[in-house]
Amino acid sequence: MPGYAVLAHPWWIALLFALAVGHLTNVCTTLYLHRSATHEGVQFRPVVEHLMRFWLWLTSAVVTREWVAVHRKHHAYADKEGDPHSPAVVGLPAIVFGGVFFYQKAARDPEVLEKYGAGCPDDWVERNIYTRRSSLGIVLMLVLDIYLFGIVIGPMVWTVMAIWTPIMGNIINGVGHALGYRNFETRDRSRNIYPWGLWILGEELHNNHHADPRSAKFKAHWWEIDVGWVYIKLLSFVKLAKVGYARSLSAKEFAAKHYTEKVAVPVAEKLEKAGEELEKAKARIDTAKTEALAALQPPEPTVD
Ligand SMILES: [Zn+2]
Ligand SMILES: [Zn+2]
Structure with missing residues (x-):
């Protein structure tokens, strides 16, 4: 069977493919799900938005309204009773190793969806495919992976893809509220995991984000790197994105203006x-x- 694979060899092509798929999924998660659909700091041209929604369906089985609602509730109750996934409430190991189960519990709660899911896409494709057949996309990806890499490597590539989003989520929701540095004395325990948001494209700057959730730009210091923001700037440059709000004050000015309650x-x-x-x-x-x-x-x- 591996012989049927178009790109069965060499192995590093499969590895590069898996990393590229994961990277694109991270791009769609931070740009579309987080900075656009949830916090409305940036809007994308319909063609870009549709491509990102399609890619998320194909690689993550995430339903936009569920993700948005759970994340908005997280901001509303950050690190307090009611936060769907706080290490301050249930402990860091519970979120790092099982955060996805806390997410699923909140995502299945109709009250959460009703209260926090407003403004999400509700077109035909969303209702009939992305929501009703939310797992079909990743099944199609499995078929594609087997076609490209064979019956052995293909499912391995697919598994990396399937666990990618939950693992990234667990890291941000767990470590991002437990370990790292703080630029702003927010009322929650959010932290910047690392100043250079290369791997999860700026989501590492979680304390900066909690300090000013609507901002499409997460970086607050010149030495912090927010790759997601770089993508937004590039898309804006070619008129495929429109930034609604991005923090323009320096970290010091912003903290002085909004976080004098130190x-x-x-x-x-x-x-x-x-x-x-x-x-x-x-x-x-x-x-x-x-x-x-x-x-x-x-x-x-x-x-x-
Ligand atoms: Zn958070
Ligand atoms: Zn957020």
């Missing part, structure tokens, strides 16, 4: 903690009261 945040946290302590103290008083009342009760008469 002092207020710790105070709010202290107040919250004091409230919790008060509740605990009240509970202790109630217990002591109950015990004291019980002690005052006359002893049961003993029968000789």
Whole structure:
């Protein structure tokens, strides 16, 4: 069977193909799903938007409305009870190794879709193919991979593709809220995993993103690299994209303007903690009261 493969050899072509597919999926995820459909910081020409939607269907089985709704809810409750996937709530290992299951749980909740899924594509192809047949695309990709690389390498290439999106999601949603540096004292625990967003195209700059979610540009310092933003600039240059909003202030100016609550945040946290302590103290008083009342009760008469 491997002999049927058009590009069965050499092996490195299969590797390059898998990396290229993964890269394109990352491009569509950060540009279309995240920066455009969810936060509306950039709009693409219909032809580009359709190509990205088609590619995501073919390689990830992600339904736009589900992704958008879950991610908007994440921003609404970031690192608090109600966040669909927060390492602060359920622990870092749970998100890094199983974040996809938290995502699926929220994506299957009709209330989440109803409340946070507004404005997503609702055309014929979305309803009848991308949503109703959301897994058909990756099945077609499996057929294509087997055709190109044979019955052994083909499924291996396909597996890399199939686990690519969940792994990337788990890293951003887990590590991006646990490890790294912060430019902005946001109320959540978001962090910039790494200053050079090469691998996941700027999504590494997660604290910058949480500080100003609508901005199509994630980089905040000149030395930070946001490859997704480079793609947006290129598409804008050839009139295939239109930036709605991109942060123009420097990190220092933006922080001074919007995050002067560097002092207020710790105070709010202290107040919250004091409230919790008060509740605990009240509970202790109630217990002591109950015990004291019980002690005052006359002893049961003993029968000789
Ligand atoms: Zn986040
Ligand atoms: Zn976001």
